[in-house]
Amino acid sequence: METMRWVDGRLEILDQTLLPETAEYIKCEHYETVCDAIRRLSVRGAPAIGAAAAYGLALGANAVQAASREVFITAVEKIAGDLAATRPTAVNLQWALDRMLETLRGNTNDNINDLKKALLEEAHAIYREDLESNRRMGEFGQTLFPDNAAVLTHCNAGALATAGLGTALGVIRAAHKAGKNxxxxxxxxRPLLQGARLTTWEMLQENIPVTLLTDNMAGYLMAQGKVDLVIVGADRIAANGDVANKIGTYGVAVLAREHNIPFYVAAPMSTIDFNIASGRDIPIETRDEQEVTHIAGKRVAPEGVKVWNPAFDVTPARLVTAIITDRGVARPPYIDSLAALAGKE
Structure with a gap:
């Protein structure tokens, strides 16, 4: 099942809000539909959001009618701003849009149609590179897995969160393929059950043994000696190695430290924001209260209750055993190891 695909001049996005019951694609003929899909979490996961935004920009650019290169670029920049405003935490969104705009500004061609083609080609490149990035992360990360490993993961960092294969689940897939059982x-x-709806679905599709548990069971599972390692994805990683990921990740990391269990993060280099020194500076998205007060459209909390619903939390670098990237495995101190992998020494 493809997370997204470009078909006959339009973007088709797998609507993840309907999984696992229904596999249905949203047909995006206008960039505004892509914006809505990102906001609604029809497409989610930092790498997938980046790729979808790149295609959304190409889609929007294709509809622009401009008499000059300068007018065209101004219009495309406005579309990029609309796409960037959909979700604040996942850095891959802005990274992909910046890369698309750099491609556009660096192209000196005055032919508008050629500029449109260049943007679409760059979106295709971002999509293809994410697939290869996931493959490399899997190769690097699976070496950290012992045979017969019991692995705890949080949220969904799989094929559905990327162009394909996945970050954390991509590493799990690679370990499974290597015969590590x-x-x-x-x-x-909670609150949107990405682990229950999406991660278990992906694992079952590939016959990888999977057991579902509620979030508040993780500590007891560890205390029972049933977890060998934890691996999660990330939506943004600061230069010092602090990790923003789905809400609840920080609690899992604290539990892993208490039980002396390795806590790994898998993310491409594009998820590392070297412009942010630490997790304190990462913008955290707050979402609609109904995500907490309702489950599958049914109210489960009383009317009038106050709700706090941050979509992400920040795990301090001191709780992270290693960060698995598409360029290798970084270990503490991350301020040095991540910079080295990025060639910023």
Whole structure:
């Protein structure tokens, strides 16, 4: 099942809000539809959001009618701003849009149609590179897995969160392919149940053994000696190695430290924001209260209750055993190792 695909001049996005019951694609003929899909979490996961935004910009640019290169660029920059405003935490969104705009500004061609083609080609490149990035992360990360490993993961960092294969789940897939007999424990991940709905679905599709548990069972599972390692994805990583990921990740990291269990993060280099020194500076998205007060459209909390609904939390670098990237495995101190992998020494 493809997370997204470009078909006959339009973007088709797998609507993840309907999984696992229904596999249905949203047909995006206008960039505004892509914006809505990102806001609604029809497409989610930092790498997938980046790729979708790149295609959304190409889609929007294709509809622009401009008499000059300068007018065209101004219009495309406005579209990029609309796409960037959809979600604040995942850095891959802005990274992909910046890359698309750099491609546009660096192209000196005055032919508008050629500029439109260049943007679409760059979106295709971002999509293809994410697939290769996931493959490399899997190769690097699976070496950290012992045979017969019981692995706990939180949220969904799989093929559905990327162009394909996945970050954390991509590493799990690679370990499974290497014959390491992996068993996955998946936190359900309240409030939107990405672990229950998406991670377990992906694992079952590939016959990787998986057990579902509610978020508040993770500590007891560790205390029972049933977890060998934890691996999660990331939506933004600061230069010092602090990790923003789905809400609840920080609690899992604290539990892993208490039980002396390795805590790994898998993310491409594009998720590392070297412009942010630490997690304190990462913008954290707050979402609609109904995500907490309702489940599958049914109210489960009383009318009038106050709700706090941050979509992400920040795990301090001191709790992270290693960060698995598409350029290799970084270990503490991350301020040095991440910079070295990025060639910023």
């Amino acid at each position: 992996v068993h996955v424990y998946a936190d359900e991940t």
